[in-house]
Amino acid sequence: MSAYLRALAALESWSLEGDQVEPEFLEAYGEAAKSLRCGTTAPRIRILDIGAGGGGDLRYIRRALDAAELSLTMVEVVAVEPNQCAWPHLAQEQKRWLSDVADFRLLPDMSKLCSEADGFDLAVLQHVLCCAQQPRDLLEEVRAALKPGGQLVFVEHVLADRAKMPFLLAAQVAFRPVQLALCCDPCRDSERLFESQVFEEVKLKRFSLPVLGVPIPHIKGVALKSEADLTKTWRGPLTVEEFL
Numbered sequence: 001m002s003a004y005l006r007a008l009a010a011l012e013s014w015s016l017e018g019d020q021v022e023p024e025f026l027e028a029y030g031e032a033a034k035s036l037r038c039g040t041t042a043p044r045i046r047i048l049d050i051g052a053g054g055g056g057d058l059r060y061i062r063r064a065l066d067a068a069e070l071s072l073t074m075v076e077v078v079a080v081e082p083n084q085c086a087w088p089h090l091a092q093e094q095k096r097w098l099s100d101v102a103d104f105r106l107l108p109d110m111s112k113l114c115s116e117a118d119g120f121d122l123a124v125l126q127h128v129l130c131c132a133q134q135p136r137d138l139l140e141e142v143r144a145a146l147k148p149g150g151q152l153v154f155v156e157h158v159l160a161d162r163a164k165m166p167f168l169l170a171a172q173v174a175f176r177p178v179q180l181a182l183c184c185d186p187c188r189d190s191e192r193l194f195e196s197q198v199f200e201e202v203k204l205k206r207f208s209l210p211v212l213g214v215p216i217p218h219i220k221g222v223a224l225k226s227e228a229d230l231t232k233t234w235r236g237p238l239t240v241e242e243f244l
């Protein structure tokens, strides 16, 4: 099993050499950066990178922080990655892109976040909903981990449109077993998941990304947790003295 996990980790990190960034992804992170810049008055900015893999998201996080003119020294990053064979790759990418952050921690799963006192300002999901066993549950966990007013930036590949891309859809269905063996479901309808109102506000855009010459349908955007959310600050009923 660990040979399998090592192979998955190696596969995820094979394209990380160099400084290349995908402009479509960068645009989504840039959108999140705009609100980070205007919304942050706190001394620390807390970022949660979910399904961090071999560290492919870190260069985008760095770019978003640079775009928002935020110093790395005021940033804390928590990366959640269940495949611990990917952790050495992740640590290497952290040295490249986020070496000056105030704190960088690795966790094996989201449940370890329960002990975190504060919520996160920004969460990142990049090509993770296709891998997660319970994608809706994961989205709910991400929302719960955010501060009120916090935002999630996401980039995911999605199921092809039946009417517009029937052949691509057929290919996704045909190759699904192969991709499932690599822990990735090409037939996830993640766009619908964002319509299911886990988040109060979602800005979502579809785009195609050529992979080996084939335009693979993707979604990207920013999902916002309402400022008025009280689920994390609820502290039980008032005492009679407080009520009066």
Ligand SMILES: C[S@@+](CC[C@H](N)C(=O)[O-])C[C@H]1O[C@@H](n2cnc3c(N)ncnc32)[C@H](O)[C@@H]1O
Binding pocket: 012, 050, 051, 052, 053, 054, 055, 056, 057, 080, 081, 082, 083, 086, 109, 110, 125, 126, 127, 128, 131, 132, 133, 138
């Ligand atoms: C395709 S990789 C993407 C890695 C990275 N985000 C990137 O774009 O380079 C998806 C990663 O999500 C992780 N993953 C799967 N289910 C997860 C879950 N429930 N919580 C956190 N991470 C998960 C996998 O272990 C895998 O490393």
